[in-house]
Amino acid sequence: MSAMNRQSGELLEQIKSVVGETGILTGDAITGRSAGIWSGETLQALALVRPQNTEEVARVMRFCHQAGQVVVPAGGMTGLAGGHQSSRSEIVLSTERMNRIESMDTHTRTMVVQAGVILQNVHERAAEEGLMFALDLGARASCTIGGNIATNAGGVRVLRYGMMREQVLGLEVVLADGSVVSSMFNVLKNNTGYDLRQMFVGSEGTLGIVTRAVLRLHEAPLATETALLAVPTWDKVMELLRYFDAVLPGALAAFEVMWRDHYVLNTGPFSEIEPPLETETPFYILLDVFISDLDHGRAKLEELLTTCLEQGEIADGALATSESERVRFWQIREDFEPEQKKFERIYGYDVSLPLEAMPDYVESVRAELTTAFADAELLAYGHIGDGNLHFTIYPGQACARDAVDEMVYFPLKALHGSVSAEHGIGLEKKAYLGYTRSETEIELMRRTKRMMDPENILNPGKLFDL
Ligand SMILES: Cc1cc2nc3c(=O)[nH]c(=O)nc-3n(C[C@H](O)[C@H](O)[C@H](O)COP(=O)(O)OP(=O)(O)OC[C@H]3O[C@@H](n4cnc5c(N)ncnc54)[C@H](O)[C@@H]3O)c2cc1C
Known part of the structure; x- marks a missing residue:
């Protein structure tokens, strides 16, 4: 047995001592597991670790931090930017067993949940009391609250209620070194210094692992x-x-x-x-x-x-x-089934730009695409009330992801649009982050990441390279 194998064997034993036999899957137990409903690939990981609460996550992270072990947080794996993607040397920390709705308060109109609770379950629980959780999106039956927070998910009610960051009043997060930051406030107003909670919203698992949240509810419409x-x-x-x-x-x-x-x-x-x-x-x-x-x-x-x-x-x-x-x-x-039936391969896009620029932008991307690849097709739709446009692009016989990405993203620079309206950057849009954010902004993000995760073990290589 090599020193490296021995080291990871010891680490997995330490993790098992925290989460128990059923809390860690390796080898054949993860073979064949999907890497996400969109990827069509099977999961690659050294181990799939399934803690049940914040304390277990913290203890697992302490061991991983000591060992310099990379950890990729995962929720429902419905993300569309490759943020939950992992390799065979990485540990995937799944929140699938952290799926408890802890409490609901109808007076403050709040709900306390563990990060692995499925979005639809939050909807259903709120509806039992005539309340509503405003975030709603197509993957509602599979995505988790932790994933929604980590991606700052948008969806179909943003026009009226804002994105996920507007729905989170409190948050509990485990940092890369295993320390726990608990800011489980349930009040709307709280001006007591930096809003640390918002730093984790949209951070795509690179700054901390969300373990619990206080969600804001609204009155349900009649x-x-x-x-x-x-x-x-x-x-x-x-x-x-x-x-x-x-x-x-x-x-x-x-x-x-x-x-x-x-x-x-x-x-x-x-x-x-x-x-x-x-x-x-x-x-x-x-x-x-x-x-x-x-x-x-x-x-x-x-x-x-x-x-x-x-x-x-x-x-x-x-x-x-x-x-x-x-x-x-x-x-x-x-519905995405018709496009999956019609096209053997599709690329999905999620951008934002000013409303008045949208139709010309769509037609110029379409023209450039079909000039380059005669049999290519482009479908456009989106949350237009929020300035958010989606494309489904069939690139034709050519497998030309980079070329198509450039056609979609490059014009957004001049239009002051965004290469990601709601899906995040993950791995897929890393090369294009600079089209939307300045070098100074990206450098500040890098400094934040280095400060919070000096060993670079939490979802490294996602969003940007250090
Ligand atoms: C059919 C369909 C429709 C969709 N519609 C929309 C839409 O309208 N709007 C929209 O915004 N998105 C949409 N999505 C994308 C996706 O559902 C969202 O990004 C969702 O928020 C991801 O949640 P998840 O639990 O699946 O996270 P995952 O895919 O598992 O992870 C996504 C990212 O979050 C990180 N992460 C997950 N859990 C945690 C945690 N507990 N702590 C820290 N980091 C974590 C992962 O590392 C990864 O970087 C859609 C997806 C599909 C398949």
Whole structure:
């Protein structure tokens, strides 16, 4: 046995003494485990460690720190930037057994959870008390609160409630050396020096391991109405965003836009959903409106849509008539199966830029792409109310990730856009961080990382290289 193998064998024994037999998986026990629902690869790791609480995480980290062992934190592994990716020499620390909702307070409207709680479980628990957790996204049934915090997740309610950082009142984190920083506040206002909690939100597992959080809840709406609108021009898309926000103050909860190709694919032969609107327009808006008046809320929305139709603001529109229809409308926006069925390989993108620049940007990327790769295709859609655009790109026969990345990211520099609106940087966008953040900003991030993790053992190589 080599000295290195002996050393890692000793470390794994130490970890086992903390988490027990079932808390650590190695060898055959992890072979075949998925490396994430998106990657299609199997997990690579020296060991998969599954602690049950903050204390166990802290003790595991102390051993890893002493041994200089790299640790990659992992939640639901639904991240889309490669932040949870690991290699065979790294320990993956999974929060899958830290899945307890510890308490809920209906007066302060807060919930205390362990980091491995699945987002959908938080929704369901809050709903039992007529409350709502505002963060919502397509991976809700698999992603975890810890992952949501580490990526500062966005999703479909940002327009109304902000991103994940707005939903976290308190946080407990284990640092690289095993020390525990507990800031489990449950108050909205707390101006007592640096907001340490926010430093960990969006840090993608590079500064600490989130173990617990105090989440902010909101009153649940009485009902949600969902409408799908066919819109003839981009100017009208922008006008409608302001219009609905103005005439339904505080009630516009989602404003999503699909370019025609995305709408057609997700209501065509590769999908089980029939197109709710037959009218052909370049853009389709999907909006959610929270209703606080059951008698008049829906009628008011119907009236507004009729006015929009009469004034030519929209070419067609449909208001979902049942919960199942509402879900179907959303599937048109969120379903990824049709693109997976149609294309053998796809690249996903998540960028942000000013609304008025979006249509020209989309068409110039499309033109550059199809000039370079004749059989390439581009689908555009996103949380447009937040200035957040997603692309699904099929690069054609060419396997040209770097070239396509450059086509998508380079124009954002001049537009003052961001190479990552909500998915984070991880490994995938590391080379492009400098398109959005200045060298001075990146250097300050590096200094912070060196100060908090001098041995560089927590998710090294993600976000940036030291
Ligand atoms: C179908 C689908 C739809 C999606 N829609 C959206 C969307 O609308 N908006 C959006 O923002 N994202 C979206 N995502 C991306 C993804 O769901 C989010 O990034 C989510 O927040 C990741 O959570 P996770 O638990 O899966 O984290 P993981 O993928 O396991 O990890 C993500 C990152 O967080 C780190 N991490 C995980 N847990 C912890 C922890 N406890 N402490 C410290 N670091 C940790 C990891 O090291 C990694 O860097 C979508 C993904 C899919 C598959």
